[in-house]
Each structure stands twice: as C-alpha cells, then as structure tokens.
Amino acid sequence: IQMPSLVPPDDRYRSSEALRTLRVFEVTSFEIEIRYVNKSGSFVSVRKFGSILPDDSGKAIGLMALVTDVSVQRKALEAFRDSEERYRTILNTASDAIITIDNRGIIDSVNQSTEAIFGYSSAELVSQNVSMLMPLPFSTEHDGYIQRYLTTGVPRIIGIGREVICRRKDGST
Numbered sequence: 001i002q003m004p005s006l007v008p009p010d011d012r013y014r015s016s017e018a019l020r021t022l023r024v025f026e027v028t029s030f031e032i033e034i035r036y037v038n039k040s041g042s043f044v045s046v047r048k049f050g051s052i053l054p055d056d057s058g059k060a061i062g063l064m065a066l067v068t069d070v071s072v073q074r075k076a077l078e079a080f081r082d083s084e085e086r087y088r089t090i091l092n093t094a095s096d097a098i099i100t101i102d103n104r105g106i107i108d109s110v111n112q113s114t115e116a117i118f119g120y121s122s123a124e125l126v127s128q129n130v131s132m133l134m135p136l137p138f139s140t141e142h143d144g145y146i147q148r149y150l151t152t153g154v155p156r157i158i159g160i161g162r163e164v165i166c167r168r169k170d171g172s173t
Helices: 009-024 071-093 112-118 138-152
Strands: 029-037 043-054 060-069 099-101 107-110
Touching: 009 029, 009 043, 043 071
Parallel strands: none
Antiparallel strands: 029 043, 043 060, 099 107
C-alpha cells in the first residue's frame, strides 16, 4: 500500500530544493514555509526549521526538523493585506485630500486627490512636515498644536467644523 504524500507537488519540489541546498552548499540548517494536506484534505501552512545532524566526524547522519503550524498567522496576514488593499482603494477613490501624519506632524501617507489638489507627488510629501501645506501663520503654529495635544490630550484640530486655507506647491492658496 502506498501512502499519499502529505505535501502538495509544488511544495514538495520547494522542500526537496531546500534539502538539495543543504547538500550542495554544505549549509547546516534551513527554514522554509510549505503546506501540508491534513486528514480532511485541506491545506495547512507550516514553517519548517531543519538542521543536519552530524556524527563525530561531521558527516551528516540525519536531519532534525521542527514543524510549526502557521495557518492562523498566514490567514491573518492575508486578511490584513485584503483590508489594506480595501483601505487603499477607498483612499484613492475619495475626491477629497486625505493625509495621515504621525505624532510629530510628519506625513505618513497621502491619497491621489492630495497629489492633484496640492501639486506635489506622494514622494515629495511623505516624510515631510504637514505644515509645508499651510500658509503663515498656520505653518508655524501647527507643531505647537500637536505638542499641546500630546501633553494635555485636548485636541485643537484644524479643519473640524471649519474651512482652512492650504498652500499648493506653486505657492497659491
């Protein structure tokens, strides 16, 4: 009776390549993520850490492997990527400028409308202080607003319930 393989063909090839790498390059350990097929026939993602077991002369006499089920982490990562993609789609289809900043006022991300409205590319904006998009006196006061909020917890956010004037790349407001 021949037992069916627990490793699908694509992953079987990758696993054998990892073992070949051990032999050819005389590497003593490897790490690989592959899938196994469980009793119900569905895939289980596993991370396999393997090491050569040498005898006293250093000759390989076996292989020791630790196999860890990473299915939950893999599914969570896929869900996170899907969520991130939906987030990006929403941001990039919004007609308003959307800018995210960190607690120092440094721009983390912008959407496509921000680029169109302000005339800057995303690369020109990300990692810059958001105050670059503000005319005087707002540009000089903004970092103080952030510091006051971080110290007191009381927000004084520009733009809630009122219009604000912003500065484009060409200097117009």
